[in-house]
Amino acid sequence: MQEMRTPGMQHVVLTEKSLADYAPIVGDDVIAEIEQLARPLQGARVLNISSTAYGGGVAEMLHTLVPLMRSAGLNAEWRIITGPDEFFGVTKSMHNALQGMDLDLTPAMRAAYLHTNVDNAVYMEDEFDFVIVHDPQPAPLRMLRAADPGKWIWRCHIDLTAANQVYWNFLRPYIERYDAAIFTMPQYVKQDLAIGKVAIIPPAIDPLSPKNAPMDEARAADIVQLYGVDPTRPIIVQVSRFDPWKDPLGVIDVYRNIKTRYPDTQLVMVGSMATDDPEGMDYYQRTKEHAEGDPDIHLLSNLDGIGNVEVNAFQRAATVVLQKSLREGFGLTISEGLWKGKPVIGGNVGGIPIQIENGKTGYLVESIEECTARALELMRNPKKAQAMGARGREVVRRRFLSTAHIRSELQLFTELMKSSARTSRTTARTRVAQATLASMNGRKPRGQHIATA
Numbered sequence: 001m002q003e004m005r006t007p008g009m010q011h012v013v014l015t016e017k018s019l020a021d022y023a024p025i026v027g028d029d030v031i032a033e034i035e036q037l038a039r040p041l042q043g044a045r046v047l048n049i050s051s052t053a054y055g056g057g058v059a060e061m062l063h064t065l066v067p068l069m070r071s072a073g074l075n076a077e078w079r080i081i082t083g084p085d086e087f088f089g090v091t092k093s094m095h096n097a098l099q100g101m102d103l104d105l106t107p108a109m110r111a112a113y114l115h116t117n118v119d120n121a122v123y124m125e126d127e128f129d130f131v132i133v134h135d136p137q138p139a140p141l142r143m144l145r146a147a148d149p150g151k152w153i154w155r156c157h158i159d160l161t162a163a164n165q166v167y168w169n170f171l172r173p174y175i176e177r178y179d180a181a182i183f184t185m186p187q188y189v190k191q192d193l194a195i196g197k198v199a200i201i202p203p204a205i206d207p208l209s210p211k212n213a214p215m216d217e218a219r220a221a222d223i224v225q226l227y228g229v230d231p232t233r234p235i236i237v238q239v240s241r242f243d244p245w246k247d248p249l250g251v252i253d254v255y256r257n258i259k260t261r262y263p264d265t266q267l268v269m270v271g272s273m274a275t276d277d278p279e280g281m282d283y284y285q286r287t288k289e290h291a292e293g294d295p296d297i298h299l300l301s302n303l304d305g306i307g308n309v310e311v312n313a314f315q316r317a318a319t320v321v322l323q324k325s326l327r328e329g330f331g332l333t334i335s336e337g338l339w340k341g342k343p344v345i346g347g348n349v350g351g352i353p354i355q356i357e358n359g360k361t362g363y364l365v366e367s368i369e370e371c372t373a374r375a376l377e378l379m380r381n382p383k384k385a386q387a388m389g390a391r392g393r394e395v396v397r398r399r400f401l402s403t404a405h406i407r408s409e410l411q412l413f414t415e416l417m418k419s420s421a422r423t424s425r426t427t428a429r430t431r432v433a434q435a436t437l438a439s440m441n442g443r444k445p446r447g448q449h450i451a452t453a
């Protein structure tokens with residue numbers, strides 16, 4: 001029997017979070033600033049749209065940012081687009097190509113991509129004051145909902161510096177329909193992108209989520225033991241989807257080098273299978289083959305019962321935390337490791353250098369040999385490692401916690417509101433389109449709209 005699927009987007013159910021709980025960590029002044037920025041935005045309807053509610057950095061962040069925005073008084077929600085496997089196959093290629101891979105973009109791929117977006121656009125209900133669309137998967141929605149009011153923001157989590165030109169040329173017209181775009185770093189903003197506003201906002205982690213909340217050493221040790229890992233022996237940890245850009249095969253090579261000096265070293269690679277990442281299983285298999293049955297290499301995933309608490313435990317139990325990526329939009333796992341007081345060794349790419357200060361809070365590396373040498377250095381000098389980790393935690397406290405992210409998003413909303421007030425952006429064309437759509441649907445625009453005057 002064929003499974004029935006509800007067409008259109010699915011609502012993500014969220015837990016409640018309170019901004020006040022973050023005051024002891026970030027300080028009262030940060031919370032007060034957020035409250036002040038949120039005051040003119042009370043009741044504003046905010047929709048986040050992404051392609052998965054589980055696995056990967058976007059989902060990780062939205063599980064905190066949306067509840068915190070609600071706590072600030074906005075009417076925020078999160079929906080995910082639905083689509084067939086073929087769509088997610090195409091969008092994974094798109095993700096890879098936008099990070100620099102040389103891939104084809106066939107007419108059939110373009111069609112599959114657009115069909116799913118049309119399906120999701122057709123069934124989209126309600127209207128919003130702000131819509132934040134994450135990454136390329138749902139990017140055409142703005143064009144497909146051109147008559148909708150509200151400010152639409154495209155949030156790019158990808159490193160576009162070496163984007164495949166064919167893919168970028170295909171995507172760009174959809175992005176240019178947005179009122180604003182958010183990038184992690186200025187370097188990611190494409191020169192040929194014509195858009196009203198660009199904001200630079202780095203991603204962030206939640207210090208109170210089960211993944212990052214305090215956990216004592218004994219509990220972390222108990223948890224890793226449940227997975228057959230010995231907490232009394234050195235542990236190298238990388239938490240990452242099984243993906244070529246995360247270089248899991250290179251991580252195994254680093255571990256093998258380390259093992260010649262420290263033979264009792266264990267390697268733990270935690271890699272959940274995200275629902276929008278069909279490549280994950282294949283790359284897991286390749287990694288498993290590369291591990292050649294070594295009993296000290298532990299490849300673990302959500303399928304083994306690894307959840308947020310377990311990731312927390314492994315990051316805390318680690319002797320060395322690695323993020324040996326070859327491309328990385330940001331890499332939340334780095335801030336997660338630093339927040340646990342661990343120096344992190346990361347690939348010198350993308351958003352990693354904005355988190356790791358080389359030699360102070362960890363090391364930036366460009367090869368297996370360099371990564372090995374830095375890991376050995378930290379293993380030989382646990383005191384030095386501890387001091388570096390402590391500095392790293394402070395950097396994360398100041399710059400990469402969810403509260404900083406909320407503050408930046410509220411600033412962007414405020415600026416977009418102000419720019420609307422200065423120049424009425426509604427062109428005659430848009431007004432006609434709005435009226436036509438409303439009459440076709442036999443409805444008046446709904447939802448509460450914040451005053452822009």
Ligand code: UDP
Nearest residue numbers: 056057060239240241270271272331332333
């Ligand atoms: N993650 C997880 N379990 C895993 C693998 C990853 O919970 O098995 C989380 C990880 O802790 C981080 C996010 O998924 O919060 C990955 O975000 P990142 O920015 O590092 O990479 P992305 O997957 O978005 O490329």
